[in-house]
Amino acid sequence: MTEAGATQKKPRRRRGSREDTENELLDATLRLLERDGVLAGITLREVAQEAGVNHGQIYQYFGSRQMLLRAAISRLVDQNRLDPDEHWSLPFSDRRRVMWQRARQHPDFVKLEALLALDGDPDFTLFPLLDRTRAALDRDEDTGALPQGADGEVMHALTAATYLGYGIFRDTIARDLGISLDELDERAGAVFDQILDGLQNADTPARTSDRATTPRAGK
Numbered sequence: 001m002t003e004a005g006a007t008q009k010k011p012r013r014r015r016g017s018r019e020d021t022e023n024e025l026l027d028a029t030l031r032l033l034e035r036d037g038v039l040a041g042i043t044l045r046e047v048a049q050e051a052g053v054n055h056g057q058i059y060q061y062f063g064s065r066q067m068l069l070r071a072a073i074s075r076l077v078d079q080n081r082l083d084p085d086e087h088w089s090l091p092f093s094d095r096r097r098v099m100w101q102r103a104r105q106h107p108d109f110v111k112l113e114a115l116l117a118l119d120g121d122p123d124f125t126l127f128p129l130l131d132r133t134r135a136a137l138d139r140d141e142d143t144g145a146l147p148q149g150a151d152g153e154v155m156h157a158l159t160a161a162t163y164l165g166y167g168i169f170r171d172t173i174a175r176d177l178g179i180s181l182d183e184l185d186e187r188a189g190a191v192f193d194q195i196l197d198g199l200q201n202a203d204t205p206a207r208t209s210d211r212a213t214t215p216r217a218g219k
Contacts, residue, residue, distance in 0.1 A: 022061050022071075024051045029072035034108065044068070070121050073112045077124075080109055084129055088136045091145035092152070093196040095136070096159045100192055103167030104185060110167035126160060147202050155199050162192065 028051035032042045044065050048055030062068040082102075087095060103110050116124040127133055137152030139145075146152055166173075166188060174184040 018061065021051075021053055021057055024053065025058060025061065025068065026072045026075055027051070029068060030076055033072070033112070066119070070116065070119065073116050074121075074123070076109065077113060077116070080106070081128070084132055088129075088132050091143065092137070092140040092155070093145065093200055096163070096196055097193075099160065100163045100166070100189065103163040104170065104189075107167045107170055110164055114164070114168055126164075127156075146200060150199070150202065159195070159199075162195070166192075 025047060028047050029042070032046060032050055036042060044055050044058045047068065048058060058065075058068055062071060082098070087098065090098065113124075113126070117126075133156060134153070137146065137156065140152060141148055141150065146155070170181065170184065173188075174181050177184065179187075
């Protein structure tokens with residue numbers, strides 16, 4: 001942490017309810033993550049100082065730094081969920097383009113999701129409404145948005161891996177290629193459209209012949 005970015009001590013806040021204190025700690029954690037970066041390695045003392053509370057309350061309410069980070073990131077993830085009714089009414093390619101734009105516009109949010117996955121959080125999932133996703137994929141086949149027999153689940157998963165990876169490595173890719181972010185976004189978006197067009201118009205079903213008899217894994 002640079003000297004200019006050092007946390008200045010805030011006045012101790014008046015004692016409120018446990019819920020108020022927890023929310024203040026979560027807010028302080030997210031502010032520090034936004035300011036210093038998701039891999040900055042913030043300390044409990046920094047969080048307590050930012051929130052204006054005794055750092056012992058973090059142990060009391062969350063148990064550990066890891067649990068505090070998980071709680072803060074999980075709350076941010078939940079707050080940024082898309083409207084499921086509106087989102088799943090779109091055809092496959094449009095749903096994937098919405099998520100591409102979201103990953104491009106909010107790369108820090110994508111990195112926080114990745115932190116939860118890398119941390120092994122057992123409650124974290126990329127597909128929190130998998131039943132809705134499967135129903136939409138079935139509808140996509142019925143309407144021609146995906147070819148009959150397409151492996152929609154894996155198409156969904158691998159396009160998610162594409163836009164999430166792009167959101168994480170976007171700055172690095174632009175730097176390595178020696179181009180601006182705007183140029184990269186334009187070119188990468190065009191390629192992603194080609195990928196979606198290829199999936200939508202594939203002549204050969206992507207699903208193996210015995211997949212129809214294999215039970216789907218639940219989440």
